[in-house]
Amino acid sequence: xxxxxxxxxxxxxxxxxxxxxxxxxxxxxxxxxxxxxxxxxxxxxxxxxxxxxxxxxxxxxxxxxxxxxxxxxxxxxxxxxxxxxxxxxxxxxxxxxxxxxxxxxxxxxxxxxxxxxxxxxxxxxxxxxxxxxxxxxxxxxxxxxxxxxxxxxxxxxxxxxxxxxxxxxxxxxxxxxxxxxxxxxxxxxxxxxxxxxxxxxxxxxx
Amino acid sequence: xxxxxxxxxxxxxxxxxxxxxxxxxxxxxxxxxxxxxxxxxxxxxxxxxxxxxxxxxxxxxxxxxxxxxxxxxxxxxxxxxxxxxxxxxxxxxxxxxxxx
Numbered sequence: 489x490x491x492x493x494x495x496x497x498x499x500x501x502x503x504x505x506x507x508x509x510x511x512x513x514x515x516x517x518x519x520x521x522x523x524x525x526x527x528x529x530x531x532x533x534x535x536x537x538x539x540x541x542x543x544x545x546x547x548x549x550x551x552x553x554x555x556x557x558x559x560x561x562x563x564x565x566x567x568x569x570x571x572x573x574x575x576x577x578x579x580x581x582x583x584x585x586x587x588x589x590x591x592x593x594x595x596x597x598x599x600x601x602x603x604x605x606x607x608x609x610x611x612x613x614x615x616x617x618x619x620x621x622x623x624x625x626x627x628x629x630x631x632x633x634x635x636x637x638x639x640x641x642x643x644x645x646x647x648x649x650x651x652x653x654x655x656x657x658x659x660x661x662x663x664x665x666x667x668x669x670x671x672x673x674x675x676x677x678x679x680x681x682x683x684x685x686x687x688x689x690x691x692x693x694x
Numbered sequence: 695x696x697x698x699x700x701x702x703x704x705x706x707x708x709x710x711x712x713x714x715x716x717x718x719x720x721x722x723x724x725x726x727x728x729x730x731x732x733x734x735x736x737x738x739x740x741x742x743x744x745x746x747x748x749x750x751x752x753x754x755x756x757x758x759x760x761x762x763x764x765x766x767x768x769x770x771x772x773x774x775x776x777x778x779x780x781x782x783x784x785x786x787x788x789x790x791x792x793x794x
Contacts, residue, residue, distance in 0.1 A: 564765060592746040594737065596710055640719035669790065670783060672722065672757045684790050 509665035509688060515655070517662075517692040519571030523549075524656070525564040526576050531584035541581055541649060544679055548686035568693055574656040577689075582666065583648030586674050593639045596686070645674035647681045663692065718750065725755050745775035747786075752787065765791040 525545055528538040546564045550556045557565040609625040648668035654661055667685045671677035718733035731754050738747055752767035765788060772784035 590746075590749075592715065592719075592744075592750060594741050594744055596737070596740045596745060638715075640715050642719050642722045642750065669786065670753070672727070672753050676757065680790060684793070687793060 493659060509663055510666070511692075512660065512662040515662040516571075518569070520568050520573045520575050520693065521571050522568065522574040523566040524574060524576045525566070526578050527563065528579045530579065531581040534584050534586070535553050537584045540678060541579055541647075541677075544565070544682040545577070545579060545686065548679075548683045549690075550669055551683070552686060552690050553571065554690070575653045575662065576656050578652050580650040580652075581648070582650055583646055584669060584674075584678075585646040587643035588646055588670075590644055591639055591641050593637065595637045642672075644670050644672055645677045647669045647674070647677040649681055649685060651685045653689070663689070707758055715747070722750070722754070727757050730754055731758075743774045745771045745773075745777070748774065749780065749783070752784075756787075756791075761791050761794050 525542060528542040528545075530536065530538040542564070546556050547556060549566050557567060558564045558566060607626075609621070646668065648666065650664070650666040652661060652664035665685065665688060667681050669677050669681035669684065671680065706765045714733045718737060721727070721730035726738045726742060731751065734747060734751050734754070738744075738751075741747060746773065748771035750769050751768035752771060754766045755761070755764035755767055768784045768791065772781055775781045775784060
């Protein structure tokens with residue numbers, strides 16, 4: 489009963505701190521007919537990253553139910569309504585890290601160990617009626633350590649992008665925001681990062 | 695004379711918890727995410743408030759397409775984290791997973 493309450497409280501606590509987009513309040517997004525996706529430049533260190541992000545943008549728009557046109561002679565275009573205005577969507581890759589090494593320090597409790605040794609001997613002489621038996625027990629206890637520390641490592645990927653939309657006629661910047669995401673796999677980090685951006689953009693046109 | 699030796703070893707929990715995270719790390723590197731999660735659960739028994747382990751766990755759940763489990767792990771990560779970058783990462787993931 490308490491766990492869901494804590495979870496909901498945490499979500500609401502930081503939701504207010506979430507970096508929102510910068511929006512031109514005077515711009516009427518209902519008059520936009522097209523969003524043109526401008527070719528994305530590669531990140532400085534990874535060639536092909538621009539094309540990957542660009543494809544991911546088209547994919548995300550399509551996934552959210554937008555009409556996407558990819559003509560070979562033109563930029564990918566999202567068709568929205570009949571207002572006549574066109575927005576140009578620019579994307580800058582701010583981070584594209586394939587494998588970042590993450591160090592995980594941790595502690596563990598050494599509970600020690602207990603070793604018990606039992607010695608038993610038996611002897612019976614021919615000229616006596618009684619057999620002799622003897623036994624001894626030795627117990628060694630290693631108390632262990634109260635706590636010990638160590639560390640392990642693994643790799644994770646991280647992708648960051650900056651999105652901005654400019655009105656094609658007036659060249660006014662009407663919307664912009666930045667996003668980043670981490671994952672164990674690069675493609676997942678990129679896909680979710682782009683999806684989060686598109687998810688926020690689509691609210692402008694609803 | 696007959697000698698019988700019996701060795702009883704108990705309390706080998708040391709091997710259980712310290713090796714578990716190493717095994718989890720190795721499994722992650724090999725792409726065996728399900729196995730890695732199993733080892734992390736063992737290692738958490740002796741380090742329940744380590745935010746870095748919750749981060750590992752959350753990333754594994756995300757890679758396995760288990761968003762609800764990932765969300766819980768990120769919430770614990772945020773709760774125990776004293777590192778600004780890690781807290782920020784947890785917030786980004788919680789925000790994203792909450793939208794799904």
